[in-house]
Amino acid sequence: MSLESDSPRLPRRLSAPAPSWTRETDVVVVGSGAAGLAAALAVRPVRDVLVVTKDLLAAGSTQWAQGGLAGVLHPEDTIEDHVRDTLAAGAGLCDEDVVRELVAEAPTSIRYLMRLGAAFDPDPDADQIALTREGGHSHDRIVHSGGDRSGAEVQRTLDQSAMNAGVRVMERAFALDLLQGAGADGERQVTGVRIALTDPTGTLESVGTVFARAVVIAGGGFGQVFASTSNPPAVTGDGVAMAMRAGLPARDLEFVQFHPTVMWSGRRARGQQALVSEAVRGEGAILFDGAGQRVMEGVHPLEDLAPRDVVAAAISRRMAAAPGGVGDHVFLDATHLGERFYDRFPSITAACRRLGIDPATERIPVAPAAHYVCGGIEAALDGSTALRGLYVVGEAANTGVHGANRLASNSLTEAVVAGTRVGRDLAWELPPESRSEVPLAEPVGLVDPDRLTGLRAAMSRHVGVVRDATSLDAAAAAVAEAVVADAAVMPSRQAFEATNLLTVAAGVVAAAGRRTESRGCHRRSDHPEPRDEWRCHQTVTIEGDGRLSVARSPLGS
Numbered sequence: 001m002s003l004e005s006d007s008p009r010l011p012r013r014l015s016a017p018a019p020s021w022t023r024e025t026d027v028v029v030v031g032s033g034a035a036g037l038a039a040a041l042a043v044r045p046v047r048d049v050l051v052v053t054k055d056l057l058a059a060g061s062t063q064w065a066q067g068g069l070a071g072v073l074h075p076e077d078t079i080e081d082h083v084r085d086t087l088a089a090g091a092g093l094c095d096e097d098v099v100r101e102l103v104a105e106a107p108t109s110i111r112y113l114m115r116l117g118a119a120f121d122p123d124p125d126a127d128q129i130a131l132t133r134e135g136g137h138s139h140d141r142i143v144h145s146g147g148d149r150s151g152a153e154v155q156r157t158l159d160q161s162a163m164n165a166g167v168r169v170m171e172r173a174f175a176l177d178l179l180q181g182a183g184a185d186g187e188r189q190v191t192g193v194r195i196a197l198t199d200p201t202g203t204l205e206s207v208g209t210v211f212a213r214a215v216v217i218a219g220g221g222f223g224q225v226f227a228s229t230s231n232p233p234a235v236t237g238d239g240v241a242m243a244m245r246a247g248l249p250a251r252d253l254e255f256v257q258f259h260p261t262v263m264w265s266g267r268r269a270r271g272q273q274a275l276v277s278e279a280v281r282g283e284g285a286i287l288f289d290g291a292g293q294r295v296m297e298g299v300h301p302l303e304d305l306a307p308r309d310v311v312a313a314a315i316s317r318r319m320a321a322a323p324g325g326v327g328d329h330v331f332l333d334a335t336h337l338g339e340r341f342y343d344r345f346p347s348i349t350a351a352c353r354r355l356g357i358d359p360a361t362e363r364i365p366v367a368p369a370a371h372y373v374c375g376g377i378e379a380a381l382d383g384s385t386a387l388r389g390l391y392v393v394g395e396a397a398n399t400g401v402h403g404a405n406r407l408a409s410n411s412l413t414e415a416v417v418a419g420t421r422v423g424r425d426l427a428w429e430l431p432p433e434s435r436s437e438v439p440l441a442e443p444v445g446l447v448d449p450d451r452l453t454g455l456r457a458a459m460s461r462h463v464g465v466v467r468d469a470t471s472l473d474a475a476a477a478a479v480a481e482a483v484v485a486d487a488a489v490m491p492s493r494q495a496f497e498a499t500n501l502l503t504v505a506a507g508v509v510a511a512a513g514r515r516t517e518s519r520g521c522h523r524r525s526d527h528p529e530p531r532d533e534w535r536c537h538q539t540v541t542i543e544g545d546g547r548l549s550v551a552r553s554p555l556g557s
């Protein structure tokens, strides 16, 4: 382990007024996307469960997922092939046993969603659900809904099922910090979570405590650390940062996946950008550069359907060369679909039209943007972590399924599989009751949200698809400058989010700076090849003084 002596000191709790109310429940789920709602739904028949969400139910990433869920459903497809594709995309860092478990459970989870009422698109030529293909898949195995509105259908299905099952939801409830105590055996465990209620503008209304026997973090990733991302504004790393503040290691944070084809809407575009699903390339679309040359020809045997990291890196190289004078985007040509594009991809059609583009006749300008965090809090596929009573599922977790680069459409599948597992396990048995309380760290203030603009620009510029030592040093300097916990910053949703974003950004930069190789979605121009000695995980931990430590940990640990 190495303590980052130049690491900024990160707050070990979010500053907020003393709690004025308390609530008790068996299980509290933090986050209301696919993973959180699947967990709540599975535990509800037996336990009292409360879902807390800092916004409204559908504000997270699930709602925006276009592609769908990957699972072996075609008679010619096999579990072995899905495992092989996942391991190949993961570039040597997947945990094969966990991948096998996920892939084996995926078809059941998809059928479970259908039983709950999810309307996946039928195949018009056969009496079955339509299956499509995305990058890195050797078979058609992605179920989708409403063409490219798969995530919205999963969210709708789970929202409705959770409501019907009597899951209670607390909206505009920001989970600040985990509360800890010790059981009769002396082992440290989670006892609940401190919550800030805010109004729709993010202004603090009150602070309270929810006591629970188990806390499930399903708070998603942190695409909003970057200036340009496919993620909605709510995706600010809150669950990952909260678990890190409780002392849990975050693993493989350097592996941030950049989606190759996010719609390019101009040089000044910032924040959430429209996704152009990989399924568009699955249906035959081809990437061209500004000079009209193919981008993926000769780069990978699967060409435009190569794994996502390969396509994003190839596009970045091409943009750096600026053929035809176009250096900030390339073009996706789906015109072979003609007007069929409109029905198959209605959301993308709408986004194109907002830019004045007709995808049936014109090429779509696209560029890579931050999309998915392969790393996260170290957890098993059943959500269990090193801290008793704490479970982490979905994008906030690092289970070993995605390795150094997630295979397309494995994420919603993982969210439903892991969420359902943790819910069923907690329905069966809760952790023991705690006997004592461990006081929270002293508050040191919050980060001013105004610091985020500079941080995001620095993250996109220096920790993007391709990095090197110089850029990572510049990013470390930008993080150090931005991480100023200021007691004068008033508690608000925006200040909590800024503090969380800085916390995860510091972790990403520390891990990326140490990994001197290129693997999966961590690409370094100064270390362009993978190295055997780096076939391991890295963990980043907030130590007692608020500084980060970084350590290597073996695969399968």
Ligand code: SIN
Pocket (backbone or CB within 6 Å): 065, 066, 067, 068, 134, 276, 277, 278, 279, 372, 407, 408, 409, 410, 411
């Ligand atoms: C996409 O539709 O391209 C995104 C799917 C995913 O991220 O798995």
